[in-house]
Amino acid sequence: MPRSWTHGREDDLAERFREVRALTDALAAPLSDADATVQSMPDASPAKWHLAHVSWFFETFVLRDHVPGYRPFDPHFAYLFNSYYEAEGPRHARPLRGMLTRPTLAEVCAYRRHVDEALMAAMGALPDEARMLVTLGLHHEQQHQELLLTDIQHLLSLNPLEPALFDAPSALPAPVPETLHWIEGREGLVEIGDDGRSGFAFDCEGPRHRTVLHPHALAHRAVTNGEWAGFIEDGGYRTPALWLDEGWAWVRAHDVEAPLYWKRTERGWTRFALDGRRPVNPAAPVTHISFYEADAYARWAGGRLPTEAEWESAAQNVSPVGGTQLDGAYCPRPRAAEGTPALTQMFGDVWEWTGSAYRPHPGFRPAEGAVGEYNGKFMSGQFVLKGGSCATPRGHVRASYRNFFHPHQRWQFTGLRLAKDL
Structure with missing residues (x-):
């Protein structure tokens, strides 16, 4: 069964942080900068935006508010990567996220590394409130892992070439399930x-x-x-x-x-x-x-x-x-x-x-x-x-x-x- 991420030891929470962040990086690894930038519809977000937004969450609610002396990676990112938090001020319009050709995918990945390093360095000194926010942020990032995949699927479906992101064997033949019970x-x-x-x-x-x-x-x-x-x-x-x-x-x-x-x-x-x-x-x-x-x-x-x-x-x-x-x-x-x-x-x-x-x-x-x-x-x-x-x-x-x-x-x-x- 999954471990409790809220009340566990420091090393448990740190390990979960590394695991979740690493999976996000792995899911995005096959993407080009162009793949990660385009927005296929207002309901979807570019992969690059997902990668930055989940990092913004940790930077804003944990590092900024609970780590003395923390300096943001780029002050402009607060405007670019806030999703819908009115309390955090104005933000870039959701339907226009695909217009953000800059920062590049490489710069967003550098932003992720910056946030990871700062949070891991502060993990041992975080108060309970901040640790609970880290836990919330991890579950939040898992939601965006699924969104990242489904948004990319929608994007690639609009390409006439219908390219595959992952190689996968054909599904094994399976008998059609019997009548419902x-x-x-x-x-x-x-x-x-x-x-x-x-x-x-x-x-x-x-x-x-x-x-x-x-x-x-x-x-x-x-x-x-x-x-x-x-x-x-x-x-x-x-x-x-x-x-x-x-x-x-x-x-x-x-x-x-x-x-x-x-x-x-x-x-x-x-x-x-x-x-x-x-x-x-x-x-x-x-x-x-x-x-x-x-x-x-x-x-x-x-x-x-x-x-x-x-x-x-x-x-x-x-x-x-x-x-x-x-x-x-x-x-x-x-x-x-x-x-x-x-x-x-x-x-x-x-x-x-x-x-x-x-x-x-x-x-x-x-x-x-x-x-x-x-x-x-x-x-x-x-x-x-x-x-x-x-x-x-x-x-x-x-x-x-x-x-x-x-x-x-x-x-x-x-x-x-x-x-x-x-």
């Missing part, structure tokens, strides 16, 4: 939210509280590409009765007819990923779908999306370090479910859309100061996803973890698991 969920009063046992949780995961579950069941695995192809062939993207009004408007406005990165060829469906364009694996979980698509599929399949509470209650006794998650610098790829009728794929493979809005748990209070802007102010107009994906660093997620995106967004590794009422 339904796992009956808990009923009545249950507790969800952070219980303090994981050693770390973001503020939005708490407080732990009671909620009521009605009779329901969850599918034992995620929906597969093969099942999604059946939805397409049955006219799922052409049947307005299956769609929410906003979803149907989105389908028509953007001519959506398949998951993001899918393309129909004479030999069948293909998909683009960080290993280039390859045939769709019908046994693997479907991914890169929006909330609108997930909701329409669930209606077509005679089910619905699970609520956040249903999903979290079911996952509380499942190990969060299992499943297909990111363990190093390679091509992330979801895998087919094992041949078991038990609950599987709860962690890793694909983020699973729920039908629950991203709103505060009862009693939620954001932290004071700039770090209080981390989660709370985004609790509007978005939906909760659970479980992590094949691009989520292993050990980063837990049952209470709350990811959130707007309903039209699908460039992340987003999929679904069906639920139904009993």
Whole structure:
């Protein structure tokens, strides 16, 4: 199980710092300066910006505020690499991050080394408050590791050459999973939210509280590409009765007819990923779908999306370090479910859309100061996803973890698991 990064010894925290920072560097290693500079859409950020922003976080909230005499690497970087912290002042507009041809990738890497050296030198003298901020910064960087990969995937998908970032062997042939099994969920009063046992949780995961579950069941695995192809062939993207009004408007406005990165060829469906364009694996979980698509599929399949509470209650006794998650610098790829009728794929493979809005748990209070802007102010107009994906660093997620995106967004590794009422 993952170690506690908050209350561990100095050498434990230092080692975790080195591990997380090294993985980020390894993920970015195959990129050219041009790869790392371009921004493919406003929702995505250039890899160079990700590399600098996570370093800005440590420089601003740890080194500047808790290390006497620290001098910033470059005073201009505070403006360039602040993301959304209003308390930290004005910042470069998000849609224009791809215009930052300077600083170069080499200069950003030098910035990372400067921050690493300064923080490691100060680690033994940091007060508890600063050590907790280092821990927060490490989890924050793990989030950006996944974003770095998915943003690069989106960027490379717009290149007509569809280049691969990583070499990867073709997926091993796998039998298409058998018919879904339904796992009956808990009923009545249950507790969800952070219980303090994981050693770390973001503020939005708490407080732990009671909620009521009605009779329901969850599918034992995620929906597969093969099942999604059946939805397409049955006219799922052409049947307005299956769609929410906003979803149907989105389908028509953007001519959506398949998951993001899918393309129909004479030999069948293909998909683009960080290993280039390859045939769709019908046994693997479907991914890169929006909330609108997930909701329409669930209606077509005679089910619905699970609520956040249903999903979290079911996952509380499942190990969060299992499943297909990111363990190093390679091509992330979801895998087919094992041949078991038990609950599987709860962690890793694909983020699973729920039908629950991203709103505060009862009693939620954001932290004071700039770090209080981390989660709370985004609790509007978005939906909760659970479980992590094949691009989520292993050990980063837990049952209470709350990811959130707007309903039209699908460039992340987003999929679904069906639920139904009993």
